[in-house]
Amino acid sequence: MTPPLQDHAPRRSWLIAGVALLVLVLAAVLLTRGGDGGDTGPDSPSGSPAQSSSTPTLPPAPVPPVSVVDEASLTVPEELRAADGSFYLERGTTYLASFEVSTVKSPGEPGLAMYLGVTFSCAGADGGVSEWIGGTENLLVDQPVTYRNQLLLEPQQSQVVSCSVRANAPYDDVAAAGATIDLDISWSVRAVDGDAVSTPSEQRLPMTIDPGEREFVFLETVPVDDAPDRQVQLLSSLHVTTCTVVNGSREAGRTWCGQDDLDERGSDFDVELSVVVLDESGERCGSVDAVTGTVHLPLERHHQLVSRDEVFEVSGALCGPMLRTAVVVDNRGPASLVIHESNSSLITLTS
Numbered sequence: 001m002t003p004p005l006q007d008h009a010p011r012r013s014w015l016i017a018g019v020a021l022l023v024l025v026l027a028a029v030l031l032t033r034g035g036d037g038g039d040t041g042p043d044s045p046s047g048s049p050a051q052s053s054s055t056p057t058l059p060p061a062p063v064p065p066v067s068v069v070d071e072a073s074l075t076v077p078e079e080l081r082a083a084d085g086s087f088y089l090e091r092g093t094t095y096l097a098s099f100e101v102s103t104v105k106s107p108g109e110p111g112l113a114m115y116l117g118v119t120f121s122c123a124g125a126d127g128g129v130s131e132w133i134g135g136t137e138n139l140l141v142d143q144p145v146t147y148r149n150q151l152l153l154e155p156q157q158s159q160v161v162s163c164s165v166r167a168n169a170p171y172d173d174v175a176a177a178g179a180t181i182d183l184d185i186s187w188s189v190r191a192v193d194g195d196a197v198s199t200p201s202e203q204r205l206p207m208t209i210d211p212g213e214r215e216f217v218f219l220e221t222v223p224v225d226d227a228p229d230r231q232v233q234l235l236s237s238l239h240v241t242t243c244t245v246v247n248g249s250r251e252a253g254r255t256w257c258g259q260d261d262l263d264e265r266g267s268d269f270d271v272e273l274s275v276v277v278l279d280e281s282g283e284r285c286g287s288v289d290a291v292t293g294t295v296h297l298p299l300e301r302h303h304q305l306v307s308r309d310e311v312f313e314v315s316g317a318l319c320g321p322m323l324r325t326a327v328v329v330d331n332r333g334p335a336s337l338v339i340h341e342s343n344s345s346l347i348t349l350t351s
Contacts, residue, residue, distance in 0.1 A: 059088040061160045064095055067188040068163070075180040076114060077172040083185045086162040089129070089155040094196050096347070097122060097131070098150035098235070099165060099187035105139040111176030113138040113300050115169055118147045120187060122163040129153055129161050135239055135305030135343045139181065148307040149237040150347055152198045153189065163187060194351030197222055205341035208243070208256045209269075211333025218327040218346035221278065230314040231351050232288070234273045236327050237307040239343035242267040243336040244299040251340055261336030266298040269337055272328040275312045279320035286319045288312050297337070305343065323350075 070083035089095060099120035105113075119134035133149045153161065165185050171177075199220045209215050217238065224230060241249050243257035244264050250256070274290035291310045297303075314323070325348045331337045 061086045061088040063088050063090075065188065065190040067186065070165075070185045072167065072183045072185065073180055074116075074167050074169060074183060076110075076169045076174070076176050076178060079166065079168045079170060081164050081166045082183070083187060084162065084164045085187075086160055087189055089124075089153060089159060089161050091155055091158045093155070094192045095153040095189050096150060096192050096196065096235075096349070097153050097163065097187065097189045098148070100185075101147040101165060101167065102144065102184045103139065103181045104144040105141050105176075105179065105181055107142050109141075109176070109179035109181070111174065111179055113140055114176035114179050114181070115139075115171060115174070116145075116181070117168040119166045119168070120149065120151075120163065121166065122151075122153060122161050124155065124159045124161050126157075126159055128157055128159050129155050133237075133343055133345060134166075135237065137304050138301045140300055146307075147305050148309075149305065149343065149345060150235050151345065152192075152196055152347060163189070192349060194349060195222065196350075197348045199346040199348070201341045201344045201346075205339055205344055206251050206256055207339050208258075208261060209329055209331040209337045209339065210261070211263075211267075211331055211336060214328060214330040215339075216326055217329050217339050217344070218325075220325045220346060220348050221282075222323050222325065222348055222350055223321060224277075224314065224318060224323050224350070228315065232275050232312040232314055232323060232325065233349040233351075234275070234308070234310050234312070234325055234327075235345070235347040235349070236271075236273060236309075237305055237343065237345050238271065238327070238329070239303070239305055239340040240267075240269075240295075240297065241303040241338040241340065242297040242299070242301075243338065244302060248303055249338045251338075251342060256338040257336060263333065263335035264299050265334050266296070266301075267335045267337045268294070268296050268332045270294050270330040270332070271306055271308060272326075272330065273308055273310045274326050274328065275314070276324050276326075277318050277320045278322040278324050282322070284324070288314055288323070 068085035072082040121132035243261040275288035277286035279285040
């Protein structure tokens with residue numbers, strides 16, 4: 001007897017349920033093996049190596065050493081900013097930042113002389129670093145001038161820092177109004193290899209040096225190790241004014257050129273950079289070397305940024321554990337000479 005047709009329905013339902021269960025199991029297996037959607041290990045179909053989950057983060061800006069070079073034209077009266085650049089500083093590292101601006105007042109431009117101030121400034125994005133330094137000078141016709149100065153950057157936290165150079169010739173009621181000059185601008189930042197000390201200019205400056213007088217304008221003491229060969233580099237810039245007139249010598253709330261200091265012939269002076277050895281009691285027991293340069297500062301130039309970069313080799317056994325670095329100015333006159341606190345610097349690098 002043929003079974004009733006309705007007896008096949010339950011069997012068909014169980015078969016469909018079994019197939020569905022099998023599909024779900026297979027899907028679960030596939031999802032477990034490739035659920036991250038990015039299996040690129042050795043057993044993956046692509047055969048490419050697995051990607052690391054600990055990829056290092058790149059700094060948000062270039063890492064020193066960095067440098068910026070720029071050109072600009074300035075017409076009196078004008079203020080401009082140029083040579084903008086940014087970089088990334090690591091906390092706990094000391095960096096040397098230095099700038100250079102070169103120009104010349106061409107014949108045919110208005111005026112016999114032209115005032116130009118230059119400032120190199122660096123600032124952190126979060127305000128953690130804020131440093132500046134510069135210089136001023138009167139440019140004379142057809143006499144090339146280069147401003148150089150330097151500072152140390154010592155960030156307390158890792159950060160992006162931006163630097164730029166500002167050039168300023170602000171006076172419009174002068175004979176040089178309308179004069180145009182071209183500026184070649186550059187600056188650089190590098191990590192210091194060894195030890196670095198920036199001597200605060202306010203320790204001894206500002207000061208007025210009378211004719212015939214010799215004065216220490218910077219003094220610094222640094223330890224020296226027992227290595228057979230050592231090197232000391234002195235980077236110094238002095239912002240000076242000759243007392244041909246009273247104007248231009250004001251700083252720290254007073255005028256540093258008095259009437260008795262004046263002489264229209266200006267100042268001739270020597271700038272000496274030296275390194276000597278100190279014994280354990282701090283007394284001088286030996287000398288490494290000294291380098292001297294002569295400067296003539298006339299009435300027309302009036303003020304100037306005098307820069308020096310000297311390297312001293314320290315070799316052999318020394319009589320003491322300390323070195324004293326110094327910048328000395330010997331003013332031969334006939335005018336008195338002002339050494340300003342602002343924009344004067346001494347950086348001692350030892351390696």
